[in-house]
Amino acid sequence: MMDFIVIPILALLAATAVTVARIRNLWAAVMFTGIYSFLSASWMLILDAPDVAFTEAAVGAGITTILMLATLSLTPRRHRKSSRLSSEDFEERPSKSPVFPLLIVTITGCALVYGTFDMPHFGDPNAPIQVYPEPSFVEKSQPDMHGLPNVVTAVLASYRGYDTLGETAVIFTAGIAVLLILRKNTDDQGSSESQSVTGENA
């Protein structure tokens, strides 16, 4: 039923990926990676994985774009070979013959596709993940889920809630440590700026 949406989205994904690989303007490449994560997140949504789509949208489209731009601000904007005057964003790079790498990639891809033939069909009720450890595992956790729609969420946020809390505390501590180290560096560089920052903090 959703084929008429899935096929254009996959085609757009492929077109975006080829563009990211071929474009020489790094700013535009960062932009296209943002488009790519938006598209893949919508595809994950159609595959009924909204939690993964949430993560992909927040990390892929939000944080990664900003991190890539921050990296880009420290590096030249264009590929060095194309720094001569030309407004073309797509340029042919002189490269070796692509036949041999293409052959290896094709063989590897065929092997991987052949490997997927042994996997159970999508949504197969007899797949190992449905019958093992035991269906009663899912059935018995139903009353413990307290209205959560997803077993994995129930396990992570309810059964293992203290684990998750501890992990969050560890990550928070690590973030504070990194921030403290970075703050010390700015102290060495400029005095007026750091004074304003520490004054604000205190």
Next chain:
Amino acid sequence: MDLLLAATETNDLLFNDYALVVTSVAILVTMILALIRAMLGPTVFDRVLALNMFGTKTVLLICVIGFLTKRTDFLDLALLYSLMNFIGMVALLRFSEYGSFREEGAEIGSSAKS
């Protein structure tokens, strides 16, 4: 009577579904056009506009898919997408205006604190 009611209900449902299908196809065509503009776009501003439009159309497409599959909790995701689209757009524009994030590093920290 029940049969008639069921028939009108299914008719309504079908009409709704057709409307949603047509809407999603139109949104997909717009996404393709925006992507083409982003690929060709000679200037930065063409690309920024195309990306912004693409993100907006993604949000709309998610809403339509949510109503098509009767899972309106997808709307939360659409909200997150629009937020992410806005943040990415602001970052892209700041970068293309200043060429770096160095000046506003402190600004970002203070705005996160407040």
